[in-house]
Amino acid sequence: MVITTHPTAKDAEFETLLDNTVADLQNKYKKDPKSFPSMTSEDLEFAMVEIKVVMGRGAGGAQDDDTPLEKLLRDFANLHGAKNEWSEKYGTDYEDDVVMMHTYCWCDEALCKWCGGDEPNFRYKPTGFEVTWYKYIGRDMKHRPISSEEVEEMRKKLL
Numbered sequence: 001m002v003i004t005t006h007p008t009a010k011d012a013e014f015e016t017l018l019d020n021t022v023a024d025l026q027n028k029y030k031k032d033p034k035s036f037p038s039m040t041s042e043d044l045e046f047a048m049v050e051i052k053v054v055m056g057r058g059a060g061g062a063q064d065d066d067t068p069l070e071k072l073l074r075d076f077a078n079l080h081g082a083k084n085e086w087s088e089k090y091g092t093d094y095e096d097d098v099v100m101m102h103t104y105c106w107c108d109e110a111l112c113k114w115c116g117g118d119e120p121n122f123r124y125k126p127t128g129f130e131v132t133w134y135k136y137i138g139r140d141m142k143h144r145p146i147s148s149e150e151v152e153e154m155r156k157k158l159l
């Protein structure tokens, strides 16, 4: 099973197509594992890893290898997010005196601070630590280097 695309492909339609392809394959496998006769569990694991890369980091929400920072962002989003949004994956919109979180924005309005790149997706105000991501937490994340101690400090304050 080989599906190739660039991990940072930004074509939403293609992504949807790919998501559907992956879902199809998973359904087929669930219904009839024998239709993948040559696939050992090791192969399957490899295929899953490959799919994860193709879909972009964080496309399925939390991951086994989440960094402490990714885990903090997901836990924080879950704490403040609505039940019907997938906050663990997308983050949520929340702001108080200490912290601001904003989901990735697609509105494309001229004055939008998030589409214009003026505002990050996350800011911890006491230190000014900022994170931006593309579409969902973990994907193409940009932030200054941060120690595990500093992440732990934020965690204590925010959760």
Ligand SMILES: [Zn+2]
Binding pocket: 105, 106, 107, 108, 109, 112, 113, 114, 115, 116
């Ligand atoms: Zn916007």
